[in-house]
Amino acid sequence: DTGVSQDPRHKITKRGQNVTFRCDPISEHNRLYWYRQTLGQGPEFLTYFQNEAQLEKSRLLSDRFSAERPKGSFSTLEIQRTEQGDSAMYLCASSLWFSGANVLTFGAGSRLTVL
């Protein structure tokens, strides 16, 4: 296993278009997290899954954002009607969670630029 993979690595789109990012976690990991990071800031939580169940979604997310993990493996994050403020690095992380331990492995991120 080569770690957490994200695709695409870079996406440039025009305002109003829809974009979708994919994350392939480490295969045995049961938890998958999405974060967003803007320049000079720490990552900001978006949502996370345990297997296929979405356990928490940030109140910062508008209804233009949706995430799925249909079979408990890969996940997609879709942004509809993109805005310039959506420009950021979208980070995916996964972990094998069990009581008391949750070390995250991060992907390299998908950088979104909205023109």
Add this chain to the structure above:
Amino acid sequence: KNEVEQSPQNLTAQEGEFITINCSYSVGISALHWLQQHPGGGIVSLFMLSSGKKKHGRLIATINIQEKHSSLHITASHPRDSAVYICAVSQTSGSRLTFGEGTQLTVNP
């Protein structure tokens, strides 16, 4: 006020110096994480700790639960240590992380 505060924001050191980065948090936590981020985005988990002290090579992380404070130390710093170091906390086990803004470390040869 952010729930996780780091200091300093920027740190420049000479090769070989002992480095300390501090993290304070204002919420109850189940664990605190130290992570390293290199230019281009890749984030690597360095430590996860809920008490005491952990050491890995030249890196040492400590946490004081009563004072809600953690430190990351780098001994014998090297230019390859140059990166952003981020502190993050989870309030319940396995839940989302709340991140500090990071400390940009530059180690000059």
